[in-house]
Amino acid sequence: MKTESFEARDCLLAELADGTPVLFRPVMPEDRKRLVAGMTQLSADSRYFRFFTPLPRLAEEQLRYFTEVDQHNHVAWIAVNPILPEQPGQGIGRFVRRNDQPTVAEFALTVIDAAQSKGLGTAILAILYLLAWEGGVCCLHGIVLPENRVVTTWLARLGAKTWFAAGVYEVELPVSRDISCLPNNPSAERFRSWVERMSGLRGEQVVHSR
Template sequence: MKFTPFRTILKDGQSILLREVTPADRHLLEIGYAQLSSRSRYFRFLAARHDLTPSELDKFTARNGDDHVAIGALTQGTFIPRPIGIARYVRFPDQPHMAEIAITILDAVQRQGLGSLLLKALSTHAACCGISEFYALVHRDNVGMLGLLERFGGSVSTPDEEEIEISLPVSNRSLQLTQSAGDATASAETRHDLKSRLKTSGFVGADQSISVWLDDGGAIV
């Protein structure tokens, strides 16, 4: 099943295109990765990393039918479109109803709603391909990703570990491009509750700022 490209806008008014990643996008992946902070790279690989290897570039841009799909976000209205985010799923061979997901948002465009857009697009496509559950492994300090997945119905199975396992029900979500005032209020309340619960459980120290990670999921490619 092919993913149908579509254009939308971020909270700051930036026009973007969401489309499926192909092997021809290796250079775009390299460009985007080079713009990630060391913190975002660490959250993606759960280890310190400098560059992507040739084999990783092959793997991250490969498509395997409906079992491995990646959706990329590119800026529009500029002379040369820039890669600003990517989301992917890889289906588990022994559990075809489940897939592991990963999402990366460039630091410069976080908190603009791109994480939610990518997750909605990925969820919609996966549901049409027979996937009913997403799985993610997230660093406990990646509060943005934890918050994003929780807002989509994610549940934590290893709350006391440094690397947290999260399961997420998959549904055919409509890609709403605007948020009502009621939804905005609910989202703000969710973020406030999440901050309180994470601090109480020891995920985040009282002196650590987490606001920059709350809207778009931090980074996970």
């Protein structure tokens, strides 16, 4: 099973399993205020899991780094409420290619607490996966705190290799155009389903979650 092309410039309107509409689009410099507001919607645990410290707010330099991205070496997409687009972002995902090995990229995901556990993280990861494949990235590498068992378990179910080193878990999710090589389990099936439905879509087409 091969995925179709997925252009980095597109935005995508989707519906989560509970019917919540979400607009996914590339991060822009104008999203700075959405990130500032989004940080206030994260619990201390979520901020700790994402930044390895319960960082209260993002510094100017971090805001610039997270929003002024070239969408090639640093790819970042945001999920917003399409009905109230001025609200804080619901979730965000990014990957940054390694300088010395541009086919490997470091990835990170965040979903605001009120929107967690509804499939949004899976959808954002599916977008990163498609963009990685399109950009010639063959491996998404991440670092996860040992306390963040939800994420290490989830990623392992998606076929990521995980190992413990220097007090953290490293995870490596292989990126393949042939998504039939994803494992056969319900988590991977949900992920595969998002990848399939998002691939080849352009503009504001609606994708329904299964």
